[in-house]
Amino acid sequence: MIRTDALDRLPVRHAVPGLLSALGDRGAAVLHAPPGTGKTTLVPLALAGLIGRGDSRRVLVAEPRRMAVRAAARRMAWLLGQEVGEQVGFSVRGERRAGPLTRVEVVTTGVLLQRLQRDPELPGVDTVLLDECHERHLDADTALAFLMDVRSALRPELRLVAASATTDAASWAALLAGPDGTGPVPVVRSEGQGHGADVHDAPPPAGLRPAHGTWVDPQLLRHVAATVRLALSRHEGDVLCFLPGTGEIARTAGMLAGVEAEVLQLHGRAPAAVQEAVLRGGDRRRVVLATSVAESSLTVPGVRVVVDSGLAREPRIDHARGLGSLATVPVSAAAAAQRAGRAGREARGAVYRCWQAADDARRPAYPSPEISIADLTSFALRAACWGDPDAAGLTLPDAPPAGAMAAARSVLAAIGAVDGEGRATPRGERMARIGVHPRLARALLDAAPRLGARRTSELVALLAEEPPREYGDDLAAAWRTARRGGDAYAGRWGAETRRLMSALSGGGESGGGRGGGGPEAGGYGTAKPGGGEGLTEDAAAGLVAALAFPERVARSRGERSFLMVSGTGAELGETSALRGVPWLAVAVADRPANAVSARVRLAAAVDEETARAAAGHLRTEAEEVHWEDGDVVSRQVERLGAVALTTRQLRAADPGLVRQALLEGLRGEGTGLLLWTREAHGLRDRLAFLHRVVGEPWPDVSDGALMERAADWLEPELSRARRRSDLGRLPAGEALRRLMPWTTGEAGRLDELAPERIEVPSGSRVRVEYGGEQPVLAVKLQELFGLRETPRVAGVPVLVHLLSPAGRPTAVTADLASFWRDGYRSVRAELRGRYPRHPWPEDPSTAEPTRHTKARQSRLSGES
Template identity: 40%
Template sequence: MSRAGRYPDTMDLPIDAVLPEIRAALSAHGRVVLQAPPGAGKTTRVPLALLDQVAGRIVMLEPRRLAARAAAERMAQTLGEPVGQTVGYAIRGERVTSDTTRIEVVTEGILTRRLQRDPELTGIGCVIFDEFHERSLNADLGLALVWEVRQALRDDLAIVVMSATLDAAPVARLLDAPVVTSEGRAFPVTPRWLDQPLHKGARFDAAMADLIARAVAEEAGSILAFLPGEGEIRRTMSRLELPGVEILPLYGALPFAEQRAAIRPSQGRKVVLATSIAETSLTIEDVRVVVDGGRARRARFDPGSGMTRLVTERVSRAEATQRAGRAGRVAPGVAWKLWTKGEDGALPAFAPPEIEVADLTGLALELALWGDPDGAALPFLTPPPAGALAEAQALLTGLGALDGGSITDHGRALAAMPLHPRLAHLLHSAGPDAADLAALLSDRDILRDRGSDLTLRLRALRDPGSFGVAKGAAQRIRAEARRLKRHAGPPTDLTPARTAALAYPDRIGLRRPGEAPRWLLSGGKGAAMAESDPLASQRLIVVTDTDGHPREATIRQAIAITEADLRAVHASRIAWIKVCEWSRRDRRVISRQQERLGAIALDDRPWPDAPPEAVARAMLDGVRELGLNPSDPARRFLARVALAGLFDTSHEALLAEAEDWLLPFIGGIRTAEEWKRFDLLPALRARLGYDEMQRLDAEAPAHLETPLGRRVPIDYGGAAPEVAIRVQELFGMTSHPTVAGRPLKLTLLSPAQRPVQVTQDLPGFWAGSYADVAKDMRARYPRHPWPEDPTQADPTLRAKKRKD
């Protein structure tokens, strides 16, 4: 059925041609994957096309609040109705629906909440995942949950996955669903690239302002420019001078009235400077030109530090395609790109799914509430990374939300709140008075470049005018605080510092020794701030926001806390422990008794009677840092062992197994200097039992016993075992000595201990070159015996008696 025929006030769109195919696929299979380029009309046409086919309510997921509102308003307008009748929406803090609502557009977290409350999705006949190519964490989780519900509880539940740039095959395989493809945009979009790459050091905002100004001069119609964040938008706006052109920002934290102003048709030309909020599901009707800065801001979570950092990266080709499509929604358009055509080929195909790079604390809580803590049974398109999930579960356990991996009653209470679990824990534990703090921490910083003190931000929220805070930002946060109070626990008298310590038990910082403002956090990581920061001298702080650097993060927001307050809220976490460890800085074993909260020591005292075994284990860490330093006898012993093949004598293998053979011998060693003087030989010899020692002495003896009975050490350090020995001491020896079945290398010495011959064939030497050697030696050392037949002579080290 043509939707244009049913709704005469709408224009024909490319998606209209495949609507019958979508309906047929859904009737036959109950699920379908739709590929449709930007501008095809899928967001507003597909739900309407399914109205008379689906029994029950159609729920469509949108990744952003602005897109959800705009889609609902557009569909309601198509039906000639106000929002809230046939078509409504539900976003965080706002719901416009009625008993007659058949299509409900929701943001992605809303669906998860409903599934947790009612897994059968009572009254819902179809779930549509719009813009699934964005691969948000909530969309991935929502699809996994809905697919499991369909398989286990609701085989009548229809599922539609829609995307502009997604590789549909993986989703289709997951759902065993047919793929329907809508070809072509509503209107063609012509790409325009830079002639040359931006030179290194070029300011992004200046380059964007120049490109926007050029596009305004050369193109007709309004312009949508994509920038990574609010900061870049503001800086670019300050550089633009476009007489007669209205310049409007568009980003998520902007008040909704200003967002609507940006997407509403204007009387003249306008330039909209937007973040990725404008990539999907929005039609800004008078836009004919896109200017793409080619950058996107993404959250990257580091499980090792437990911190998330925002990074600015090059966009993917899929994102660039999506952005360019905004120019062809209602007329032919042009897409200007702040990169060259050559650089275009180097862009990644897709942005990484959020589940691979995000903080998974909220996901871990949802999985535990669902009854599958590791998500092993859920059909995820991309499974959550094990390391990040384990880190999230550890945090939730610390917050009391999980116990042994299972959700607690406290965890259920946190899951019901529309907040990150940290802040939900804060609100539930500290009561309504903590709502301002929770709202403040869940929003962007209202006092950038004004130091890190969180108490200053709380004062600014209550008196924004005195601190120069934008009125809209303060109103937004205060409205969120009022909403959050409805979810708060019973009232308490907790201070902001105590409240923050509850939410961030792993980010309580103890100042490190020294002049620089650096802290060790209770979670084991480091953090620092500028020396000019008002909190720079504080001994104890709670860090609530950083730049997420995995080695030593820069503190962006924190609050000072007294030790008394810290002990008041975390008494159960503070305990005395005895620490015996190797200090890299001091190059010695340090034995201390410490009162610790996680990795930080609130009190630190000597531990003079640390047991020898603890000292030895700590010293073993020092050995691994310092390395082995075998004496010459120990080296010879190791060479013999290697020749006999009794154990791996490589440095790496010896260190790897040091706990087995070395630990019992180093109980009295504490320092690097003492280690230098330590002889490894007794410990190495102890590795061998009696039978192995007998084998070692037989196959790789330590000495050669000469005919005189003297024991000469064998050197095993070269390519072959070797002995240096005077020629006369071997007189009478008619066979060549061997080691491990191989000839022993003999370096034959003169009476003056100088080498005269090297041989591995002593009988051959006697029969051959000995005569020449003896002739030479008789002239040099006439007092020493040089018999004609050395095999018949007696060995000796003596010279002839001097004649009177």
């Protein structure tokens, strides 16, 4: 019997007539309904004609999470007074409860994509409702784009609804309009707000450190736990507390020990029994600690209070290394509204926000689209199988980043999923139908002929349905633990294993021939390590992991430290059972923020033969000549990517490589490696001065410029050099002269423009130093008597350092005339007392210059 009283309490019922009318007119619409109004449960029943007076239709409802799929189907079946699998059913990966009478089927967006790629027309389906569009999951965006193509080219009568509680409805309405020029589709709004909730600011204490990577300040968790205790004391009903991840949930649960309530932990990997207990409700008061899985599409019975930590987790991908990680970010305004809506679904509630109210202005309006931050390999394969390898023709809310798509296509080409034009190969089409990441599909197809369908499926299922942390980081040991069963994960793993075995036994190649490995597909090649079924469990686990992630095959460089063939370091945990093995195939790893090496989460030991075979497309053998430890090192190296396998010293290395190594040394250690005499340093300083003052054609002789023009001034001597000692004999001064502007004739003016020495009035030729900002002439003061103007070089007055008869500095000037007039008197008084035997005339500008004392000067004058 239909529960009419429950349906009548759902505010969205008032929007149903408008939605049906919009679909009748345009075939597509956007439904904007606040949390708690019933859009996920009442609307599909109305669209299917199971309530009200609508026509009988078959409706697919796509949800982003498996938990939401089961919960929505269960709730709709309850509203109809039926069991799941009758008129309302569901399908998730590996499980389907639906029958011939099913009119509303709730599916994950991943299942919807699989059906679209198997048969784009979706035969028998009249309406598709995409729920929670605002979450911007990549599968949901892709499904929308494919459905738009289906409506445009195959089935214009297929009706499409994009539904959300918080999304930018106008933008989605324009997106659903398509290319027909009829303008945005209608936006239907539900005015109901559920029962509403009172929002309380509960900012944490000052001095909180911001989250980075997956690290969250323990002080915030203590504050969240204290806020939960406060909410329990102030309000009736259950408390739903949002935290960013499972680690924070576990730690906060520990801080809530002793509260007078049952503490439950809800996340995507929670056992099904726990998930069902949360969604079923109970007699005892509860505190539900949840990740973002509880933001939408779920009604947690009994909840009257929401405590929001204000944080969420987003994936990040390092496309260059192929490593993913998680980042803790402030929750978006849209997601915060969704979370708050959980408090007012059954009665008026309360919301405690654990952040400063001023932070609201800095929060992003919506979550980051997954397409902009995620690994796009699966998306790129789907697009290629859809016939649009670049995804340029797809109606996507956001275009995929070019770099991420290029990285994805590179992976797909290496595993034989796409051809040179980016189009899906038959092998790639089969991979797409398997329903796992293309890397795992490659491992499934290529390892099955060696290991058998069951062993391969079991191992791939472990990688597709990542085991709990308590299983450890040894893939083979985790495999044995899963086989023993006894926990919720083992049940999910068994279901996925059966699904993969079914996929392997389906149509198409079995893994050999066209669908198998091979060098042309970046596959396992001709190497056959072991006898298939006869391989040990450890060897089988290593083979599958290496085939899935050949770039992560890693060689030991210490007990816990490894180098992956991709060039990234990897570290095992201190208690890992894999410590000390010579080779690893790393299946799961992440690279924390600011970390140099990746953390190994799941891996298997492999031997070198398996490593060579799996990553064979990365094998190279070449001469490597480098500047290393202060000299040229030449060797013949066989490499697997970044990992050196064998090394042999070379006696006669390629001269071109040696030359490059010497230049590398010069760039790293500077031109000081060359032979620099005093004259060579002086020449460089003179040329640098002329370049600065005159400019062209005088050359730039800085280290950077000299390295750029090494071929112009160091050849042919550099080509004859073989080691560091040869550079030390290379005369830098002679080489520098090659850079002088000989072709224009200006080189002949070097001594005119920047003379090495200047003749002063005493007849001495004094060296000019050009190393500073201004040329310096250091000369005894008496030798300049009679010189009225400061000497100039290239039009620039020199900086005169006036020295005492003993050669000590007494004054510095760039204006001799001014010095003779204003500064000389005080200097004369000091020097007369210190050097009485030397002449100190009152008017130095007219006096006779001298290098001698008064007595010697008189004797010389008499002799003359």
